[in-house]
Amino acid sequence: MNTSAANPGELAGRHLVLGMTGGIACYKIAELTRLLTKAGATVQVVMTEAATQFITPVTMQALSGRPVYTSQWDGRVPNNMAHIDLSRDADAIVVAPASTDFLAKLAHGFADDLLSTLCVARDCPLLVVPAMNRQMWGNPATQRNVAQLRADGIETLGPDSGPQACGEIGDGRMLEPEATYEAIVAFFAPKVLAGRKLLITAGPTFEPLDPVRGITNRSSGKMGFALARAAQQAGAHVHLVAGPVALATPWGVWREDVQTAQQMYDAVMREASDADVFIGVAAVADWRVDHVAEHKIKKTAEHRMPTFSFVENPDILASVAAIANPPYCVGFAAESGDLDVHGEEKRARKKVPLLIGNLGPLTFGRDDNEVVLFEAGGRTPLPRAAKQALAQTLIAEIARRLPDPSIIS
Numbered sequence: 001m002n003t004s005a006a007n008p009g010e011l012a013g014r015h016l017v018l019g020m021t022g023g024i025a026c027y028k029i030a031e032l033t034r035l036l037t038k039a040g041a042t043v044q045v046v047m048t049e050a051a052t053q054f055i056t057p058v059t060m061q062a063l064s065g066r067p068v069y070t071s072q073w074d075g076r077v078p079n080n081m082a083h084i085d086l087s088r089d090a091d092a093i094v095v096a097p098a099s100t101d102f103l104a105k106l107a108h109g110f111a112d113d114l115l116s117t118l119c120v121a122r123d124c125p126l127l128v129v130p131a132m133n134r135q136m137w138g139n140p141a142t143q144r145n146v147a148q149l150r151a152d153g154i155e156t157l158g159p160d161s162g163p164q165a166c167g168e169i170g171d172g173r174m175l176e177p178e179a180t181y182e183a184i185v186a187f188f189a190p191k192v193l194a195g196r197k198l199l200i201t202a203g204p205t206f207e208p209l210d211p212v213r214g215i216t217n218r219s220s221g222k223m224g225f226a227l228a229r230a231a232q233q234a235g236a237h238v239h240l241v242a243g244p245v246a247l248a249t250p251w252g253v254w255r256e257d258v259q260t261a262q263q264m265y266d267a268v269m270r271e272a273s274d275a276d277v278f279i280g281v282a283a284v285a286d287w288r289v290d291h292v293a294e295h296k297i298k299k300t301a302e303h304r305m306p307t308f309s310f311v312e313n314p315d316i317l318a319s320v321a322a323i324a325n326p327p328y329c330v331g332f333a334a335e336s337g338d339l340d341v342h343g344e345e346k347r348a349r350k351k352v353p354l355l356i357g358n359l360g361p362l363t364f365g366r367d368d369n370e371v372v373l374f375e376a377g378g379r380t381p382l383p384r385a386a387k388q389a390l391a392q393t394l395i396a397e398i399a400r401r402l403p404d405p406s407i408i409s
Contacts, residue, residue, distance in 0.1 A: 006035040006036070006038040006039040006181060007039060007386070007388050007389075008038060008039065008040065009039065009040045010039040010040065010185055010388075011036060011039040011040045011041035011184075011185065011188070012039075012040030012041075013040070014040070014041040014042070014091045014092075014188065015041065015042045015044070015089055015090050015091055016036060016041050016042070016043050016044070016090060016091060016092055016093070016094055016184075017044045017046060017086060017087055017090045017092075017093040017094070017118065018032075018033065018036070018043050018044065018045050018046070018064070018094050018096065019045075019046045019047075019048075019093060019094065019095040019096070019115045019118065019119070020045065020046070020047045020048065020051040020055075020060070020095075020096065020097065020115075021048045021050060021051055021095065021097060021098055021099040021101070021102040021115070022048060022049075022050025022051050022053060022054060022099055022101075023050075023051075023054065023097040023099050023131050023132065023174075024054060024131075024165040025096075025097035025131035025165075025173075025174040026051055026054035026055040026097060027054070027055060028096075028097070028174060028176065028177050028180075029055070029060070029096055029097070029177075030055065030059060030060070030063055031177035032096065032177040032180050032181060033045070033060065033063040033064050034063055035177060035178070035181040036181065036184070037063070037064065037065065039181070039185070042066070043064040043066065044064070044066055044069075044086060044090070045057075045060040045061070045064050045066070045068045045069070046068070046069045046070070046086065046114055046115050046118060047060065047068060047069070047070050047115070048070070048102070048113055048114075048115050049070065049113070050099070052070060057070060069086060069114060070114065071114055072113060072114040072117055074114070086118055087118050087121070087122045087123070087124060088123075090122075090124045091124060091125075091188070092124055092125040092126070092127055092184075092187070092188075093118060093119060093122055093124060093125070093126050093127070094127045094128075094129065094184060095115070095119070095126070095127070095128045095129065096128075096129035096131075096157075096174070096180060097129060097130070097131030097174050098128040098129055098130050098131065099131065099132060100132045100136045100137075100139075100142055102115075102116070102128075103128065103130065103142065103145045103146060103149065104141070104142075104145050106119055106126075106128070106145075106149055106154065107144075107145035107146075107148040107149055107152075108145075125153075125155065125187070126154045126155070127154070127155040127156075127157055127183075127184065127187060128149065128154060128155070128156055128157070129157045129158055129159075129174055129175060129180055130146070130156065130158055130159045130172065130174065131158075131159065131172070131173070131174030132159075132172045133164060133166055133168065133172055134164060134168055134169070134170030134171050134172045136172060137159060137170075137171050137172030138170075138171065138172075155187060157175060157180060157183040157184075158173075158174060158175040158179075158180075158183075159171060159172050159173055159174060159175065160173045160174065160175050160176070160179070161173060178251075179251050182229075182250070182251035182252070183251060183252075185233060186232060186233040186251070186252065189230075189233035189234055189235075189392075190234065190396075191234060191235035192234050192235070192395070192396060192399035192400075193231055193234040193235050193236035193277075193395065193399050194234075194235035194236075195235065195236075195237075196235070196236045196237070196276040196277060196402070197236065197237045197239070197274060197275045197276050197277075198228075198231045198236045198237070198238045198239070198275065198276065198277045198278075198279065199239050199241070199268060199271050199272060199275040199277070199278045199279070199327065200224055200227055200228050200231070200238060200239070200240050200241070200278075200279045200280075200281060201224065201240075201241045201242075201243075201264060201268060201279070201280050201281055201282035201284075201316065202219075202221045202223070202224020202225055202227075202228065202240060202241070202242050202243065202245070202281050202282055203219050203220075203221035203224060203242050203243030203244065203245040203247075203282055203283070204216045204217040204218070204219040204221075204243045204244065204245070204282070204283045204284075204285070205217065205243045205244075205258070205259065205260055205261040205263075205264055205282065205283070205284050205285045205313075206243065206244050206259050206260065206285075207260055207261065207285045207287070207288040207289065207313075208259075208260070208289075208292050209289055209292065209293065209297065209308065210292065210293035210294075210295065210296050210297045211293075211294075211295065211296055212296050213296075213297070215285060215287075215288075216244075216285065217283035217284070217285055218283065219243070219245075219282065219283035219334075220245065220247075221242060221243065221245035221247050222247070222366075222367065222387050223281055223332075223369060223387050223390075223391070224240070224242070224279075224281035224282060225240070225242075225245075225247050225250060226387045226388045226390070226391035227279060227281060227391045227394060227395065228240045228250050228253045229250035229251075229253065229388070229391065230388070230391040230392045230394070230395040231395050232250060232251070232252040232253050233392075234395050234396075234399065236277075237254075238250075238252070238253045238254065239253075239254050239256065239271055239275075240253050240254065240255045240256070241256050241258060241264055241267045241268055241282070242255055242256070242257050242258070242282075243257075243258060243259065243264065243282055243283075244257075244259055260285075260288065261284045261285050261288065261313035261314065261316070262288070262313065262314065264282060264284060264316060265313070265314040265316050265319065268316050268319075268320060269319065269320070272320045272323060272326070272327060273323060273324075273325070275327040276327055276328065276402070277327050277328045277329075277330065277398060277402070278317075278320045278326075278327045278328070278329050278330065279330040279332075279398070280316055280317040280320070280329070280330070280331050280332060281332045282316075283334065284313065284316055285313055286312065286313055287310040287311065287312055287313060288310065288311060288313055289308045289309065289310055289311075290309045290310065290311045291309070315350070317329060317331045317350050317352060318349075318350040318351065321350055321351050321352050322351070328353065328354075328398070328401070328402055329350075329352040329353065329354075330352065330353075330354045330355070330356065330398060331346065331347065331350055331352050331354070331355040331356070332355070332356050332357070332358075333346050333355055333356070333357040333358075334357075334358055334359070335357060335358075335359060336359065337359070339357050339358070339359055339372060340372070340379065342357070343355055343357035343372060343374045343379075344374050344379070347374045347375070353375055353376070353401070354373060354374070354375050354398070354401065355373075355374045355375075356371050356372070356373055356374075356394065357371060357372050357374060358370060358371045358372070366387075367386060367387055368384055368385060368386050368387060368390075369384065369385070369387050369390055370382070370383065370384035370385075371390065371394075373397065382394075
């Protein structure tokens with residue numbers, strides 16, 4: 001999944017106050033505003049005087065489609081109380097970029113301009129996205145202020161580490177717009193998997209024949225990456241083991257890249273005993289050649305076809321299900337026909353409580369999917385939907401089937 005494109009409707013009905021303070025990272029907020037509005041949110045921009053030195057209110061008004069406010073004395077609000085009225089119907093206030101000075105204001109309750117007063121007088125959640133020089137971020141006073149904000153229940157998104165506008169490298173760089181967008185979406189998602197550890201495989205595996213050729217399965221990885229994203233949004237700690245795919249890592253997900261089925265098996269088995277849930281989405285090659293050629297296999301003058309001997313790859317899903325105290329195991333099956341027969345047979349054979357089946361030729365590479373849930377009690381078809389929306393539904397279905405951790409403990 002490419003997180004640079006917001007999913008239409010993902011924030012439908014949400015109203016955000018987007019506060020901007022002074023800093024070169026203001027240029028990133030233009031793209032963030034575009035992503036938020038594309039996802040269906042309404043965005044009310046409020047800028048400090050310092051922010052207007054880096055990007056104009058005209059630009060932000062054009063991108064948000066709403067008038068921009070910069071003064072607490074703005075007469076456009078009928079009762080002249082912009083510092084009260086602007087946040088009353090907001091689902092959250094997001095301050096991005098949040099400067100060192102503004103974090104200090106928030107930590108000590110200062111209210112000397114429109115944005116700081118809005119934050120003090122709010123009755124909605126507050127999220128801040130810090131952006132500053134590495135030394136400003138590392139300053140003990142800044143760290144005390146950030147600790148106080150977190151203690152006060154204010155969500156801190158970032159900062160990132162990397163090159164900064166001043167030419168230095170380090171912590172304090174503002175999250176990129178796509179990452180900020182992902183963090184905002186995750187903030188609003190129900191935390192049905194809070195504290196759970198999920199292990200997910202995605203994509204194909206690649207079994208080499210020689211240094212340049214190999215056999216693989218058809219899989220874009222989109223469904224597995226969508227599930228990883230949805231699980232992270234639901235509050236889970238997600239370890240994604242990915243075969244060779246050209247997809248961006250979902251925000252907040254720890255990704256481990258592998259090539260072969262054996263590498264995927266090794267990566268999964270290292271982590272399986274610590275996982276609460278294992279979801280095997282990857283299209284794993286069932287066989288590999290018993291001997292990989294050291295050099296590229298050449299055509300012969302006689303045009304003799306090469307022959308190969310194959311050995312069976314380890315069954316990752318069945319192996320995880322067979323360990324002592326296994327995680328809740330969810331399998332995936334892409335069939336070319338007779339889904340009801342093959343789906344249930346595979347679930348029973350691998351001894352997993354839930355298997356999600358689909359007809360592969362109808363979904364390979366697409367952005368939508370249609371699946372059937374197979375479990376001991378029967379089958380449950382789900383309607384065709386965009387893979388990200390379907391992933392959120394599947395994560396909710398999986399969470400509903402998990403035992404209550406408070407009862408277990």
